[in-house]
Amino acid sequence: MELKSTMSDSFLELFYKEIECGISETYSKLNLHILKIENNQFCYPELIRHLQNHFISFALSRKEKQEFLKDERYGEMFAAAASKFRDYNVNEGEAGELLLFCFLEAHLKAPKILTKLEIKLSSNDYAKGSDGIHLLKVAEKEYQLVFGESKLDQKLTTSITNAFKSIHEFISRDRNSISDEIGLLNSQLCKEVFDEDSYQFVKSIVMPKANVDNPIVKNNAFAIFAGFEVAPTIDEKKMTNSDFLKEIKTKIKKEVEAKMSHIKSKIEEYDLHGYTFYVYTFPFMKLDETRKNIIKKLIRAE
Template sequence: MLPKKEIGQDFLNLFYHELVDFDLEHQNKLNLFILKIANNRFAYDELINELYDNIITFSLSRHELDSFKNSHGGKKFIAARDKFRDYTSNEGELGEVLLYCFLESHLEAPKILTKLEIKTANNDYVKGADGVHLLKLNSSDFQLIFGESKLDSDLKNGIYDAFKSIMKFLDYKKNKVRFETNLINSQLIKESVDDSTYDFLKKIIIPSANEDEYNIDKSFGIFLGFDIKVDDDKKNLSNAEFRRYLRETTKNSVLSSVKTIKKQIEKKELWGYTFYLYIVPFTELKEIRKDIIEKLTT
């Protein structure tokens, strides 16, 4: 039995799905989601309202959530909120939250753990994947999805940084994959699951070649947030014209980066891995990411 997904379709309803499972070859997929546009601006307030609930299941393990089952909902939110770094120095955790939401709601890959939930203090820095999800392909084939999120005003810089981080993660000399797998196993022991569920998950995540019952491959979920520039004269377009302009401009910008993504996979010889990319544009990214985290955590 797979863990329960916590993020549903309501999250996806906040976005225009501009590119749907765009084929990057070798089973790699790219999805472009554009936040709803109203009155010639992105509906950030609606996103924040949705994330108030989502950061609880993102930040807290199932064991922690179970410990709050008889408590008022506000206690769960406070516990989740307190794990975030201070918004003034928080440059990446918004991307981690959004990647978690997309992997659960769109890819339907439930969370195994997130980097944030194993922090013991909000100023901790936990190395490794931003999160780990489990995707069921069929009754015997599964993928363990390691998350990597990057927020960069320049989309191509974000792509380079994401693949640079992935290569560091796959550095066999440093045994980061083995460390992450052991971490998953140790966290599963702490989770609020019964013995049969634990045994099932362990068989999937750490399969035995002798049993040949389950196959598990490693894959990567990548979230890329970038800046879409809007000239002052475009802000004066009618609402309908502005929506068309921004959606089309963003789509063209992302499509122009497809070659860069494919080249990174080829250059780094990552053909045996599957990549699920989620791209979302922002306006004034540097300021808005701090503003969103500030409103979520203060």
């Protein structure tokens, strides 16, 4: 009856898992996954091959995907998913949204209920609100709706700052708020489940009833994908492969660990103590070029 993740642990085999820890005096967790390195470069071609296997589940609803698969319309399914993405020349955010989807499915084991991309009518649509909503079971009869927020910037501090600013506005504004998004989600549930039992089960979590025996407890949480740039120096690039790997991993880990206090300060600044945050930090080399190239190769199947 419960929704299942569309991804296996094989996606996580692409990454060095350097940090997975709680942030003191909060209910939040910090994660650092560093993409596999060969010949002093991140293995982007291998990452893109994996993303090609999963971007359809990200861009299309379960029901849409099922309809294409039922009739073996594989080419149409790919085209429908690819058409949701903005042109790669002006696409600065959707690579982060897709990567966050993958980490939530594969690492957090929180299956997607809805993504912003799948409800777009065209690639030029712009929708305020979260990048996606996932469902996480934290205990028996206890769940979290996990709202995704992806930000990419050269500086990790800026990515984190912008993500928390967006989340604060999402919670507090009068229109296009978290309450509106839950209402939208409730209206879209029929696209994400195949049968009436599953529909009623998920709806009971999204809109739980308090006046029943042994009620379902639902809270809202947030997942942040904070992409940032790491720029190896000329001297670092000249290192042996083993020395470079050790140096760059140490450098990235040190930078991310230093941001724990910043995350904590943002939670305090916006009075977000009642929310859980799952923060995924992710380093890129040549950020601007890479995030566009990922989308280009995905939608063109290059």
